[in-house]
Amino acid sequence: MASNNEPITSEDVMNILPVGILLIDQSGLVLGGNHQMATLLGSTSRELADRQVGELLPKSADEILRVVRSRRQAAGLFLSELDGCFVLARPLPRDSNIWAISVFDQRLWQNYLGYGPAMDPLTPYYKQIFESSSDGISIADNKGRLILVNEASARHVGVAREELQWRHVHSMVERGLTDDYITLDVLREKKPVTRIIKYHKSGKYIFLTGTPIFNAEGQVYLVVINERDFTTILELQTSLKQQKEILDRFKAELAEMNLAELASNEVVALSPVMRRTMETALKLAQHDVSQILLTGESGTGKGLLAKFIHTNSRKGKEPFIHINCAALPESLLEAELFGYEKGAFTGANAAGRAGLFEVAGGGTAFLDEIAEMGLPLQSKLLTFLDNKEFRRLAGHKTITASCNIIAATNQNLERLVAEGRFRQDLYYRLKVFSLDIPPLRERPEDLLELARRELAKLCQQYGQKRELDPLAVEVLRNHGFPGNVRELLNGISQAVLLSDSPQIGPFLAKTMASCQTGGGTGHVQDCLPPVGGEPALSAHQAGSIGYVAPAGQTEEEGRPGGGPLRSSLAETEVANLTEALKRCATTREMAGFLGISQAGVSRKLRKYGLKPPRSSKARGAT
DSSP: OOOTTSOOOHHHHHHHSSSEEEEEETTOEEEEEOHHHHHHHTSOSTTTTTEEHHHHOTTTHHHHHHHHHHTOOEEEEOOTTSTTEEEEEEEOSSOTTEEEEEEEEHHHHHHHHTTSOOOOTTGGGHHHHHHHOSSEEEEEETTSBEEEEOHHHHHHHTSOGGGTTTSBTHHHHHTTSBSOOSHHHHHHHOSOEEEEEEETTTTEEEEEEEEEEEOTTSOEEEEEEEEEEOHHHHHHHHHHHHHHHHHHHHHHHHHHHHHHHGGGGTOOOOSHHHHHHHHHHHHHHHTTOSEEEEEOSTTSOHHHHHHHHHHTSTTTTSOEEEEETTSSOHHHHHHHHHEEOTTSSTTOOTTOEEOHHHHHTTSEEEEETGGGSOHHHHHHHHHHHHHSEEOOBTOOSOEEOOOEEEEEESSOHHHHHHTTSSOHHHHHHHTTSEEEOOOGGGOHHHHHHHHHHHHHHHHHHHTOOOBOOHHHHHHHHHOOOTTHHHHHHHHHHHHHHHOSSSBOHHHHHHHHHHHHTTSSSSSGGGGOOOTTOOOOOOHHHHHHTTOOOOTTSOHHHHSTTOSOOHHHHHHHHHHHHHHHHHHOSSHHHHHHHHTSOHHHHHHHHHHTTOOOHHHHHHHHHO
16 A cells, blocks of 8 residues: 555555456456455455466356457456356456456445445346346347347347347348348337247247337337247147147048948948938947937837947947847836845845846946836936936935946837827937937948848858849839838848749849738738749739849840730839829828839839829819
8 A cells, every 4th residue: 555655556546446356458368456356256466467367267257358359348247256246347448458357246335335225136147147048038229239139049040149249130131031020110119019930040930029118208229029939839739730630530530440340230331321320320429428319210220329339439348238128017127227126026036136227337228119118117217317326126225327328219209208108308318319210211322232241141151142133133122121121131031041043033022022012011021932932923013123134134034934024014013103193192102102112113103204193183183
């Protein structure tokens, strides 16, 4: 320290300041430092001089030299060795090659300032916070120049930070780094702006949010831009979309496979109406609907459809219990469904018995012919459907069963409700999800396929050689099949075993014609000829079925009985059609009267130039 007669030197001034000061040149050589700096570094003033800054501040030397060589002063530098300090670097006024590194120790300043304003304790960490953000952060002035860019932001653009900092945002567009930027929009609109842009060099999609910073006069003087890499999110979104498309395709293919698998279960769905029915059934199965009502004429395959729904549901590996409600008296049916305890009735099992709902467990209970269930039992079934709980006969314990219920009937439940023979509340409970299976006469594509499959299966089973000749095809197409699939399969089965010819057409023609003309009840087994021969068709029978000759024969050669019968057959058909026109008001009624399909009626009317029944009535009225 200088005496009273000696002038005060710069060193004296440096040593009395409550600030650590280190003087260095552009090469990083330390020219000196004051006592405060020596204290901060755990050294003495003499030990500071003539050393490289890297020796004193090994972790921060690169940052200090970068600032010195940039010839721009910097505030808020972070020095790893001096925790809790605020650092300012600036050149000396008279010699810009010498820089003063001023270190403001926050604790030291608080001692000097007492209870006055203290420095923000986060100040030394702002740069570290700025650089550690995984989001890109950049700051632009009110002219659109980027004055600060963190490493994440430069990484998003795909260039070095030095190529962005202190450049106008227009340069990014001019250099082809991007087609868009939001800084100028924020300056113009004076409000936050958000947008997704793409940086071409890095190929990244970036979610930008620009926020204006206002000065005391209310003018925008800074724009802070936060950048978030949206590429991964967009890729995930695209990937999810692709996965959904693949999943939807797999579901569609699975549905096709499931529908194709029906053939092995003797269910064929080639016709559009049946395919729609099966697709709906598959959807209900996949959603594991707990209650489904199947309706349709007898023999349409309600049992097979119920099995299909169960197999394709989440409960497909659980039991499938088939219960025919028409097969048992009311009291026994109740015991079968709900079970009974010891001594419930005479003849009951001494140990009691679990009901079929219990046996079904987590599977499916199929209640066939539900319309035959009595009203008292319907009431108990409704209670079970509502809460899945019941008690055995003579039992007091409440039992829970989680099985799905599929009910089926060939009767008109709505009419039975009106007649008081079926509970209305149970009807509406079952009808929430209902499927109506179309009759075989509305499924011509399925009719022939079913016949072919059944014929091939039975021929293999019984070692027979039978074929579906043109006559058989025409017979099947024109028959009404009131017994539906069951009648068709029975007819094919009997034709395979009882026909004396490999071509089953004549056998089917005889039996089906007998049914159509009133010779039976409408079922093939009621119309079979005596075993041991196939009588020739009468002219009336052959004409009524529209006979087609087997392959390789003319119509005259192929007709049973031989000889030209075309004229007499045509006369017979016209006579039958004329009688039907007198009795029936529509072609549908004519089909029922003649025992052929409605399409067959229309073809024959056109063939003989006869007008439909409505036109006939109108003509008669005049």
